[in-house]
Amino acid sequence: xxxxxxxxxxxxxxxxxxxxxxxxxxxxxxxxxxxxxxxxxxxxxxxxxxxxxxxxxxxxxxxxxxxxxxxxxxxxxxxxxxxxxxxxxxxxxxxxxxxxxxxxxxxxxxxxxxxxxxxxxxxxxxxxxxxxxxxxxxxxxxxxxxxxxxxxxxxxxxxxxxxxxxxxxxxxxxxxxxxxxxxxxxxxxxxxxxxxxxxxxxxxxxxxxxxxxxxxxxxxxxxxxxxxxxxxxxxxxxxxxxxxxxxxxxxxxxxxxxxxxxxxxxxxxxxxxxxx
Amino acid sequence: xxxxxxxxxxxxxxxxxxxxxxxxxxxxxxxxxxxxxxxxxxxxxxxxxxxxxxxxxxxxxxxxxxxxxxxxxxxxxxxxxxxxxxxxxxxxxxxxxxxxxxxxxxxxxxxxxxxxxxxxxxxxxxxxxxxxxxxxxxxxxxxxxxxxxxxxxxxxxxxxxxxxxxxxxxxxxxxxxxxxxxxxxxxxxxxxxxxxxxxxxxxxxxxxxxxxxxxxxxxxxxxxxxxxxxxxxxxxxxxxxxxxxxxxxxxxxxxxxxxxxxxxxxxxxxxxxxxxxxxxxxxxxxxxxxxxxxxxxxxxxxxxxxxxxxxxxxxxxxxxxxxxxxxxxxxxxxxxxxxxxxxxxxxxxxxxxxxxxxxxxxxxxxxxxxxxxxxxxxxxxxx
Ligand SMILES: Cc1cc2nc3c(=O)[nH]c(=O)nc-3n(C[C@H](O)[C@H](O)[C@H](O)COP(=O)(O)OP(=O)(O)OC[C@H]3O[C@@H](n4cnc5c(N)ncnc54)[C@H](O)[C@@H]3O)c2cc1C
Ligand code: SF4
Ligand code: SF4
Numbered sequence: 001x002x003x004x005x006x007x008x009x010x011x012x013x014x015x016x017x018x019x020x021x022x023x024x025x026x027x028x029x030x031x032x033x034x035x036x037x038x039x040x041x042x043x044x045x046x047x048x049x050x051x052x053x054x055x056x057x058x059x060x061x062x063x064x065x066x067x068x069x070x071x072x073x074x075x076x077x078x079x080x081x082x083x084x085x086x087x088x089x090x091x092x093x094x095x096x097x098x099x100x101x102x103x104x105x106x107x108x109x110x111x112x113x114x115x116x117x118x119x120x121x122x123x124x125x126x127x128x129x130x131x132x133x134x135x136x137x138x139x140x141x142x143x144x145x146x147x148x149x150x151x152x153x154x155x156x157x158x159x160x161x162x163x164x165x166x167x168x169x170x171x172x173x174x175x176x177x178x179x180x181x182x183x184x185x186x187x188x189x190x191x192x193x194x195x196x197x198x199x200x201x202x203x204x205x206x207x208x209x210x211x212x213x214x215x216x217x218x219x220x221x222x223x224x225x226x227x228x229x230x231x232x233x234x235x236x237x238x239x240x241x242x243x244x245x246x247x248x249x250x251x252x253x254x255x256x257x258x259x260x261x262x263x264x265x266x267x268x269x270x271x272x273x274x275x276x
Numbered sequence: 277x278x279x280x281x282x283x284x285x286x287x288x289x290x291x292x293x294x295x296x297x298x299x300x301x302x303x304x305x306x307x308x309x310x311x312x313x314x315x316x317x318x319x320x321x322x323x324x325x326x327x328x329x330x331x332x333x334x335x336x337x338x339x340x341x342x343x344x345x346x347x348x349x350x351x352x353x354x355x356x357x358x359x360x361x362x363x364x365x366x367x368x369x370x371x372x373x374x375x376x377x378x379x380x381x382x383x384x385x386x387x388x389x390x391x392x393x394x395x396x397x398x399x400x401x402x403x404x405x406x407x408x409x410x411x412x413x414x415x416x417x418x419x420x421x422x423x424x425x426x427x428x429x430x431x432x433x434x435x436x437x438x439x440x441x442x443x444x445x446x447x448x449x450x451x452x453x454x455x456x457x458x459x460x461x462x463x464x465x466x467x468x469x470x471x472x473x474x475x476x477x478x479x480x481x482x483x484x485x486x487x488x489x490x491x492x493x494x495x496x497x498x499x500x501x502x503x504x505x506x507x508x509x510x511x512x513x514x515x516x517x518x519x520x521x522x523x524x525x526x527x528x529x530x531x532x533x534x535x536x537x538x539x540x541x542x543x544x545x546x547x548x549x550x551x552x553x554x555x556x557x558x559x560x561x562x563x564x565x566x567x568x569x570x571x572x573x574x575x576x577x578x579x580x581x582x583x584x585x586x587x588x589x590x591x592x593x594x595x596x597x598x599x600x601x602x603x604x605x606x607x608x609x610x611x612x613x614x615x616x617x618x619x620x621x622x623x624x625x626x627x628x629x630x631x632x633x634x635x636x637x638x639x640x641x642x643x644x645x646x647x648x649x650x651x652x653x654x655x656x657x658x659x
Contacts, residue, residue, distance in 0.1 A: 006422035007581075008376050011385045032384060050380050051570035051577035076595055091385040093378070236599070237592050239566050242422035243621075245584070246563030247591060249613065251533070252620030273536050275605035 006242055009048050009093035010035075012069070014086045020154045024074040024119070025084045026060065029094070036066035037097060041104055041126035042233060042261040045096030046241045047071060049082035056238045056256070057083070058123035059097060063130060069094075072122040072154060098241040100261045102205050103231060104130045111139040111197040115216055117146050117188050117208025121154050123233055123260070124207055128162070135167055139202075142195045146173045146188035146212070150181045169196060188212055192219040199224035205261075207233040214271065217264060230264035251276055285489045289497040290504050291467075291479045293354065297328045298495045299437075299465075303398045306491065308435055311367060312400035313357065318346055320360035322367070325400055332357045339446040339520070339631065341640025353472035354479075358445030359403055361636050363559035364410060367397060368430050369417060371583045375566075378577045394429035401439040404456030405448065405630040407463060409559035410436075415622050416562050435487060438466040442511035446520035447631030449644055453523065455628040457515040458508075464488030468508040480508045521631060523644045524651060529616040532647070534656040536608065540649050545604035547639050552585030554633035554641075555610065560618075560626050563591075586610050611643050 016028035031037065037045075044058045057080075061070025075081040086092060104127055112131060116124050131141050143162065147153045153172065163170040171191045173184035184191065188208065204225060206216050213232050220230055236248035236255040243257040251270045253259060270276055283289065291299070303310055304326060312325035315332045325331065336349040336356045349356060376389045402410075410431075417427040441450070441457035450456030459466050465488040468480040480500055483489040555561040565584035570577035584591065587606050592599035600606045618626030627643070634642045 005375065005389055005425050007424075007579075008387060008389055011387065013384070048378075048579075050378060050385060051568060051574060053566065053568040053579075091380075093385060093387055235594065237594055239564070243420060244417060244422070244424060244562065245565065246586065247565075247584075249586075249609070249617070249621075251612075252617045254621055275600045275602060276536065276609075 007095070007240065009046065009054075009095040011091055012094050014088050014090050014092070015068075017086065017088055020072060020156075021074075021152055023084070024072060024154065026070055026072045027083070027086060028061075029069040029071065029092070030067065032091075034067075037069060038066045039063055039097035039126075040101035041130055042102040042123055043097035043099045044123070044241070044260065045069070045071070045094050045098070046238075047073075047083055048093040048095075049079050049086075050092070052082045053079045054239075055079040055083065056098075056241060060122040060125045061129075063126050064133065072119065074119055096241065098256055100259055102127050102233075102261050103203065107203040108134075108137045109139065111202035112141050113195065113197060113202055113204040113220075114141070114143045115188060115192075115204060115206045115208075116144070117212035117216075118148065118152065119154070120207035120209070120212075120233070121145055124205060125155065127205055132168075140169065140197050141167070142169045142171070142197055144171050144173075144188055144191045144195060146175065146186075146191070146208075148175045150174050150178055150183075171195065187215065189215040189219040192216065192223060202229060204230045205233075206230065210235075210271070227265045227268060228263060231261055232264055232267060233260045234262060234267075235260065283483065283489050283492040283497070285483050285486055287489075288480055288482045288500040288505070289492065290500050291481055291495060291497050293352065293477055293479065294328075295496045296354070296479065299491065300326055300328065300400070302491045302494045303400070303435065303437075305494075306398075306435075308396050308398035310398045310400050311364075313355075313360070315346060319344065319362075320346070320357045321362045322360075322364065322399075328354070331355075331401070337445065339448075339635045341447065341634050341642050342637055343640070344635050351473040352477055353469065355401060355439040355467075355469050356443070356472070358441070358448060359406060359630055359632060361557045361632060363557065363630075363632070364399055364402065364406055365413060365559050365562075367395075367399075368410065368434075369413060369424075369427055369562060373426055373581050375579045375581050377579070380575055380577070394426075394433060396433040397430065398435040398437065400437045401467075402436050402463070403441060403630070404438060404459035405450040405453070405628040406559055407436060407438055407459050408450075408453075408455035408628040409630065411462060412560045412622070412624050412626065412628065413562055415624060436463045436465075437488075438463040440466055440468040440508070440512065441515045442469055444515045444519040445631055445635075447634040447642075448519055449521040449523050449629040449631065451516045451519050451522070451629070452525060452644075453625060453627060453629035457519075458512045465491065468511060470504060470507045470511065478504065480504050521629075521634065521642070521644045523615075523627075523629065523647060525615075525625075528647070529619055531651055531654060531656075532612050532616040535650050535654060536612070538650050538653070538655050540646065540653075541604045541608045544607050544641060544646055545602065548603050548607050548641055549639060550587040550603045550606060551638060552587040553636050553638060555585040555587060556583065557632040557636045558614075559630060559632070560614075560628065561585075586613070611646060614643065615647065
């Protein structure tokens, strides 16, 4: 076959592995052929674990370092278990980047709300890197993040360093606290009423479980954001990532191609239809 | 018959039935592997054809919802059968394909694609609806940002000889979908069978490409005259009149997408077995899944791609379980995809009106009937 298949991945080496939570690890990857993989915040790769299969995983690192890819992986099944368990020096294969991006440049001059639940922070972290790299171009930046419990929080050290900045508002909440937790308890949408931003001039980027996103959207609309100011990242079963396997359909969308990031204006009604 | 002057593209000719063998021979001589309709296991299948006698001469088919039967009608008609359960997609978008294999050793991981010489196929006797279906799959698999090289390699070398329909099957509705019964373009050659079972039995041949035109050079033929052209138009008209089904496509996108909660979805779900037959026989359904395997020593692994169906529960599996749990949701997904959201995703209809899904549904579910039932009690406000 003369043309290289778009389904043929490239090999990458794990150079670092950071344990995030009991079942989640962040891998730092470098291409065996050394070629960088330029990506935009919100995009994902298909990661292949030898003999097990592929899974779509968001790029969670800094787009300014396309030579060092970061992926945060939760062991949810056979493939992700194998991926999350890889050690430095071991290999995986990867293809991408795929999918749409968060409207980061489009939000210049505005207040930006980054709202994440659980693993949803992974595809939003590249947004935070981008915003901070051009901090002066944005208004207020608010990061609202929630996890089920304190043990489920990703990027602990980084969250703490962001929290200490004066030009960033970071609120973290957990659904269920334990003794050592002194922060907020409650779901992410409950942080929205008191967050400081100007609704008329803000953009919200939201990623998390679908219920969390639904309540978040309701709270944002309540605060006065218009539907076109809200962007969501969706999750669907994805097999190919290149709009050919048909698995990720959501009504008119092929989520791997048209999404995963979609403006709420295009999603609104679809999300209310059961089992679409 | 004179074969002296060179044929020109866009011209039409008349062949006597026995001249068809010369056409098949010319195609083989050009290095093509011919695939065409033949009778096997009591159905019309698509396989290697090199002799005219292999075609389903003298056969015809009965098709109804959940019913298919070949019967001997006798006579000389070469193209008296409609489409069977088989479709050309099996040859272009293979049901099972090895994508690549991986070798692992201490040094790392090495991936390689299989080396295959793509087959150079000539599809002989392609019905207009099926030609339209190939074009639809092209838009998904050969176009876009990430064309499938396996599909594209087979598609690029393809020669198509259409057989226009002069009688229609019991379940087809190509006239409603604008795909037939006569192909207007996109073929190399198009045949229309005229006056079978009479002394005048002949084939009108239209040329649609230089490759098709070249093939005719070696085939005994005469220029088509008005009687043949008129009879071809007549036969087309008769096929339209006979067509077993019709589908009202006016505002079909808005009509279906505005009725996603219509009670009919639950009603059809009581009959649907979620067997997936409709998706497998459909010439445009393209969905696939991937499978991974390896040897026991964990040194060699392979990745294959297999046709999949949106009727399976695993199709939409996510962390919390499948998105489309109920058959209602899966049937709704399939039908709205075929008739509505395909336009959003790929700019065309996902249905060409071939009728296969109706014929081969074990319980005879008929999307034209389901669509009509929803339209008849359109739940959109103000209607
Ligand atoms: C665009 C996109 C970005 C993603 N980004 C990340 C990420 O950054 N980090 C991360 O850990 N995960 C991410 N996921 C989810 C991840 O792809 C799935 O967890 C993974 O496919 C599960 O595969 P598996 O083979 O390990 O499990 P499977 O054997 O496929 O299934 C095991 C379990 O996972 C569930 N599952 C299957 N497919 C999916 C799926 N697509 N999504 C969720 N659950 C699934 C099953 O229901 C089952 O409970 C993303 C998914 C998408 C669509
Ligand atoms: S949906 Fe049915 S009638 Fe339409 S192209 Fe597919 S099989 Fe043929
Ligand atoms: S509509 Fe018919 S063929 Fe399709 S899944 Fe249901 S029972 Fe099977």
